[in-house]
Amino acid sequence: MSRKVARTILLLAPGLILIGFLFLFPLFGVLKLSLFNPGFTTASFEKLVASPVALLVMERTFILALTVTVLSVVTGYPIAYYLATSSPRWRTILVYLILLPFWTSILIRTYTWMVVLGREGLVNSVLQWTGLIDGPTQLLFTGLAVHLAMVQILMPIVIITCYSTMIEIDEGLIRAARTLGATPGQAFAKVFLPLSLPGVATGAAMCFILSLGFYITPALLGGRRNVMLSNLIDFEVHQTLNWSFASVLALVLLAATLVALGLFRLVAPRRRDQG
Amino acid sequence: MRMSPARLALTVYFVIGVIFLIFPLIMLVPLSFGESQFLQFPPQKLSWKWYAEFFNDDSWLRATLLSLRVGIGATIISLVVGTLAAVALVRGQFVGRGLLMSLMVAPLILPTVILALALYILFLRWRWVDNALALTAAHAVIALPYVILVVSTALKGFDITIERAARILGAGPVRAFVSVTLPYLMPSLFAGGLLAFFASFDELIVTMFVSGGLETLPVRIWNDLKLRLDPTVAAVACMLIVVSVAGMGLAEYFRQRNLRRYHNS
Missing domain, CATH: 1.10.3720.10 (MetI-like)
Structure with missing residues (x-):
């Protein structure tokens, strides 16, 4: 028995060292920096609450994450539904159409939007060609650009999670509902939709949590008015060199992530056990 | 098999969705093979210029x-x-x-x-x-x-x-x-x-x-x-x-x- 214990410890040791030294310990440093100077102090938090900029950015980040999540779920769900209800032979090919953009890095997908929305970009060219506008209009460095790109980047995650729940739904249940007199619409609303909700919840939670921490897309596509929490942390570190303030902001972001994760666990307790 | 109108609408929606997801990536191809700094339609002249630039830049x-x-x-x-x-x-x-x-x-x-x-x-x-x-x-x-x-x-x-x-x-x-x-x-x-x-x-x-x-x-x-x-x-x-x-x-x-x-x- 003790040999088994020793073996388990030995197997875990490298992982514990890696995660301990380069994940937990540094996070602890952030906590320390925001709460101690050198004794315990809430000065940084007081500064946070008194800072209109920080409060505005926090509110903006939360609203953006929420908007992007709702948009991704609403637009992604029918796509997942289409995939799940198409013939198995087509399905495998069609799923790759969703995975293809998903496999490309966020930096590159953000860059593609710079090309599409730029002054000389496609959208401006088309709009001018059709005569809808006279000169190039400002699309880059706007909230619209950030929203479009983030939905495009995160929607595949929502689609894939919804889809994998949907294909597990027993087709017989839908047929039973139809046999019992339900219209296709009713069968969908009363049987299929509720059964697919766990996938929607997982996809939405992942989308929301990832949105909260988005850095690259707002930095490249958004203007000054689209600075998000991650960008503000970067700014405090590299421009104002105010590390304790950056640490407090990081702590807020961490807390928001954990709260979102906790809420999700609470709402969806029926999770596959991980262990 | 004929498609129901609802299914047809859904198919159209799916195609639009896939275009939204993939289209920005495809846009890069003509740009990378073009001659000019900016995207031109149709691309005026094909060239490997920008690829060569990468391989020649230390x-x-x-x-x-x-x-x-x-x-x-x-x-x-x-x-x-x-x-x-x-x-x-x-x-x-x-x-x-x-x-x-x-x-x-x-x-x-x-x-x-x-x-x-x-x-x-x-x-x-x-x-x-x-x-x-x-x-x-x-x-x-x-x-x-x-x-x-x-x-x-x-x-x-x-x-x-x-x-x-x-x-x-x-x-x-x-x-x-x-x-x-x-x-x-x-x-x-x-x-x-x-x-x-x-x-x-x-x-x-x-x-x-x-x-x-x-x-x-x-x-x-x-x-x-x-x-x-x-x-x-x-x-x-x-x-x-x-x-x-x-x-x-x-x-x-x-x-x-x-x-x-x-x-x-």
Whole structure:
């Protein structure tokens, strides 16, 4: 028995060292920096609450994450539904159409939007060609650009999670509902939709949590008015060199992530056990 | 079979959705093969100019080489560390197993900028900034969750009685694992390794914070995007899209192979 214990410890040791030294310990440093100077102090938090900029950015980040999540779920769900209800032979090919953009890095997908929305970009060219506008209009460095790109980047995650729940739904249940007199619409609303909700919840939670921490897309596509929490942390570190303030902001972001994760666990307790 | 109007509408919607997802990526192709700085329709003249620019520019090549080195290093570290940990996490019976699992996959969910800030503060104190080895270790933390998730899923599907049989036949625990379980895990190790590599290869935020003057490929692209919009980036991006789609597609294929075996047994 003790040999088994020793073996388990030995197997875990490298992982514990890696995660301990380069994940937990540094996070602890952030906590320390925001709460101690050198004794315990809430000065940084007081500064946070008194800072209109920080409060505005926090509110903006939360609203953006929420908007992007709702948009991704609403637009992604029918796509997942289409995939799940198409013939198995087509399905495998069609799923790759969703995975293809998903496999490309966020930096590159953000860059593609710079090309599409730029002054000389496609959208401006088309709009001018059709005569809808006279000169190039400002699309880059706007909230619209950030929203479009983030939905495009995160929607595949929502689609894939919804889809994998949907294909597990027993087709017989839908047929039973139809046999019992339900219209296709009713069968969908009363049987299929509720059964697919766990996938929607997982996809939405992942989308929301990832949105909260988005850095690259707002930095490249958004203007000054689209600075998000991650960008503000970067700014405090590299421009104002105010590390304790950056640490407090990081702590807020961490807390928001954990709260979102906790809420999700609470709402969806029926999770596959991980262990 | 004729389509119902509802199904037809849904098909149209699906096509529009796929175009929205893929179209921006496809836009890069004409730009990267064009002559001019800007996107032109139709492209006036085809040229390899921007691709040549990449291969003739020392800074692009150095950045690519560094990304490869860091990526391979991070893959090896996370693959070894992650596989050992996955074995303990799946087979061990101890208190806090679930917590430990969550901790080791946490870098996947944690907003990257938090880890970037935390590592930056630490590396400054340790004088690890501007150090390729330290960067590799940091990337290993980011790559670790992928290995743990893929390998532990495969291990759960493995019938442990086969390994026990090897033990009864006289093999030691290590030998039994290496000659029986490891071959079974191979597809998942490939999949996990590929995912780990691309997690490192695409990583930007942590690298920007801790790398000092070192430029990996994503950092090089980032610096270019901040200063100017040069179609060389389009050429680089096109090549990267091909590489990552091939790599991730392969990873998906290997992952599915282990999963399918699990479902058949």
